[in-house]
Amino acid sequence: MPEISPRPIRFVHRGHAIALEGVPPTRTLLDWLREDARPRCTGTKEGCNEGDCGACTVLVAERDDTAPGGVAIRHVNACLSFLPTLDGRAVITVEDLPQPHPVQQALVECHGSQCGFCTPGFVMTMTALREAHAAAGTRPERPAIADALAGNLCRCTGYRPIVDAAERMFELPDAPIDRAALRAQLDALAADTSEMTxxxxxxxxxxxxxxxxxxxxxxxxxxxxxxxxxxxxxxxxxxxxxxxxxxxxxxxxxxxxxxxxxxxxxxxxxxxxxxxxxxxxxxxxxxxxxxxxxxxxxxxGSPIGDGAPVLIALDAxxxxxxxxxxxxxxxxxxxxxxxxxxxxxxxxxxxxxxPPSPEGTQLRAWKISKRFDSDISTVLMAAALRLDADGRIAAARLVFGGMAAITKRAAQTEAALRGRRWDEATLQAAQVALAQDFLPLSDLRASASYRLAVSANLLRRLWLETRPDDPLPASATQVREFRA
Ligand SMILES: Cc1cc2nc3c(=O)[nH]c(=O)nc-3n(C[C@H](O)[C@H](O)[C@H](O)COP(=O)(O)OP(=O)(O)OC[C@H]3O[C@@H](n4cnc5c(N)ncnc54)[C@H](O)[C@@H]3O)c2cc1C
Ligand code: FES
Ligand code: FES
Missing domain, CATH: 3.30.465.10 (Uridine Diphospho-n-acetylenolpyruvylglucosamine Reductase; domain 3)
Incomplete structure (x- = not known):
């Protein structure tokens, strides 16, 4: 077992400052809420216990002078939050919302809940969305609502009524979180902080x-x-x-x-x-x-992490x-x-x-995964490409995740591009080189041959969007609505 935390873990919960002593540092907030808190807060549910379902979503607030009311409020998965990470912060669960809260009222009116197991998690995500937009004086469109809900799964209602409710909640009377009170409580905790240089x-x-x-x-x-x-x-x-x-x-x-x-x-x-x-x-x-x-x-350093290919393409x-x-x-x-x-x-x-990219650099990054939202990559290609005035490739960095034991540049493919005119013949030569660069694995996400085929297709997409003659806009190369 990891050692017991040497100092009390202090955070605000249900309006009170809590000091936990003798807690194993890997005790999660979810287990604490459901098993240790008095009274128990079982409104926060356990579904997957691995950050995938959102049933355990809670809000965490912390001091931030740049945020509205000096308090930043963000939703997190309680199942992934070790208690010491809450030190100096405030936890807001579904039990803290005034009943009925406009978010809950909207879910009722729009028939957004059936068995109700996922509902508290949706309520907390929607509350975070409502707080963010109320502070900015804006309202989200449906695609933005869908993005916001990407961490919450519902297995029986279907998402249309839930998205309806996320629109409807903005029409109901506001019930904002009292940020002034929260800030005062967080300031009191800050007097004995565990922050360090x-x-x-x-x-x-x-x-x-x-x-x-x-x-x-x-x-x-x-x-x-x-x-x-x-x-x-x-x-x-x-x-x-x-x-x-x-x-x-x-x-x-x-x-x-x-x-x-x-x-x-x-x-x-x-x-x-x-x-x-x-x-x-x-x-x-x-x-x-x-x-x-x-x-x-x-x-x-996972070979299917999404950060590394993008940052390597940017020469980080x-x-x-x-x-x-x-x-x-x-x-x-x-x-x-x-x-x-x-x-x-x-x-x-x-x-x-x-670093800033050299003038004229065209950057692209595409993720291939089984689900569109909230999924680990099967393959991710990030590419930074620069053409000269004659339409020749002056510089190319092509980086792939999911194709080797580590995130890697496609060295032979880059060599096949450099100095060449960016036309279909060069694309085809690059696609041949790509098959020399990588010997991918077959695993539960995809076969080796799928990975090679999809990578060659991503290269073609890169050509279609960046070729000097008649480049296609991103909207022409993707199936999904572009949500920038
Ligand atoms: C539901 C779910 C979905 C996910 N989806 C994606 C996804 O789409 N794409 C993706 O790439 N990843 C995804 N991940 C993986 C994960 O979110 C990322 O890898 C995350 O960025 C890890 O950061 P962390 O701060 O949580 O690291 P931690 O879990 O705290 O640490 C991860 C490792 O890094 C080490 N470490 C952390 N910081 C440092 C440091 N500064 N110096 C040295 N070592 C350090 C730790 O010791 C540990 O070994 C997903 C995870 C979950 C649970
Ligand atoms: S229990 Fe599923 S995300 Fe936490
Ligand atoms: S209402 Fe049953 S899982 Fe969402």
Whole structure:
């Protein structure tokens, strides 16, 4: 068992400051709510216990001077939230909503609930959506509602009435969360904070190289919940405010702190490269993106992770820190072999550095997965391509996830493109080279031959959209409605 947390875990729940002592650090919020809280909060349901179904969705609030009322409110999966990650925050569950809440009223009016098992999770996601739009004075369109609901599954009602309810709730009288009261409670907790400086964290990491860094725990919680693994001693990296920051240099270079949330990181990337909007929307689900970090996605090093191909196509660097010392690698050199990376003992990922793309670069990233929303990639291709004035390929970076033991550039394919006119003959030569670059595996997601075929098709799509003669708009190459 991991060691018991050495200090009380303090958070606001049901309007009161809670201090938990003697709790194993991998106790999840879901188990605590349903089994330990008094009275028990069984409105929060357990479906999958792995972040897929949304039945356990709750809201987590924290101090943020840039957010409305000085409080950022985001929905997360309680099944993936280890209790120590809540330290200094507030938890809002379905029991906290005034009854009947306009969200619940809208679900009743639109027949959005049958067995009702998924309903509390939908209610919390919809409450978060309503809060976000109320603060901005906006209302979401149906596609945006569908994106927001991507982390909640309903097995018996069907989504049309639920989406109807998400529209209807904006027509009912408001019942906003009292942010002033929350902020006062969070300020009181902040007097005894567990936050630490980057230097302190680096020193702790150096002193305890065997300890398990835990960021958003959207990978680590599954090891505990599903594989019953003992993760040993945790080091909570999201407690370092400096690592949660995203900054931009005057020349446009982006610095994404390792503990910045996936949602914030993808928002920053898509603001710079709008072609990434779809991968952002399709990366996990909003609650997973609120808890998980891009640093964790990169450090985890799964060959089907969505962050690495995109960042390698953008020629990103990774800054590693060991005690006071840092070193910078090209991200493509960080991955050594299947789930093996270049981190030395006592070292950790400090940040990702994404340079501005050279003028004229065309970026594309396409994810192939069995489900459109909230699914792991079968294959993901990210490509950065630059043509010269004659329509020749001046620069090409083609990166694939799901095609090898690590995320990898297609070196032979890039060579087949460089310096050539970007016409169909070059495309065909590149497709031949692609089959030399990769020897993919067959697994439960797809066969090797499917992976090779779909990658060659993605290359064709790239050509159709970026060729100098008659390039097609994105809307012409995709089946789904484009939701940028
Ligand atoms: C339902 C669901 C859907 C998902 N969908 C997707 C998807 O579509 N695409 C995708 O790519 N991933 C997906 N994931 C995987 C997961 O969300 C990501 O890999 C996530 O980015 C991991 O970040 P985290 O902060 O949660 O990491 P954690 O779980 O906290 O840590 C993951 C690993 O990284 C290490 N680590 C974390 N931060 C650092 C650091 N700074 N330095 C060194 N080591 C570190 C940890 O020790 C651990 O080994 C999904 C997960 C779930 C549960
Ligand atoms: S129980 Fe399914 S997402 Fe948490
Ligand atoms: S109402 Fe039954 S699962 Fe959604």
């Amino acid at each position: 980057l230097e302190d964290f680096a020193a702790q990491r150096l002193a305890r190289p065997e300890a398990r860094i835990v960021a958003g725990a959207t990978d680590v919680a599954l090891w505990v919940n599903k594989q019953f693994r003992d993760i040993g001693e945790p080091l909570w990296i999201t407690r370092v405010p400096a690592l949660r920051r995203i900054a931009t240099d005057a020349d446009g270079t982006l610095h994404i702190g390792a503990a910045a949330s996936l949602e914030d990181a993808w928002a920053a990337l898509a603001a710079r490269w709008p072609a990434l909007t779809e991968v952002w929307r399709r990366f996990a689900s909003p609650p997973v993106r609120h808890a998980g970090t891009l640093g964790g996605n990169i450090a985890n 660097r990774i800054v590693l820190r060991r005690g006071p010392d840092t070193r910078t690698l090209a991200l493509e050199d960080f991955y050594l072999d299947y789930m093996k990376n270049a981190l030395a003992p006592g070292e950790f990922v400090e940040r990702l550095v994404v």
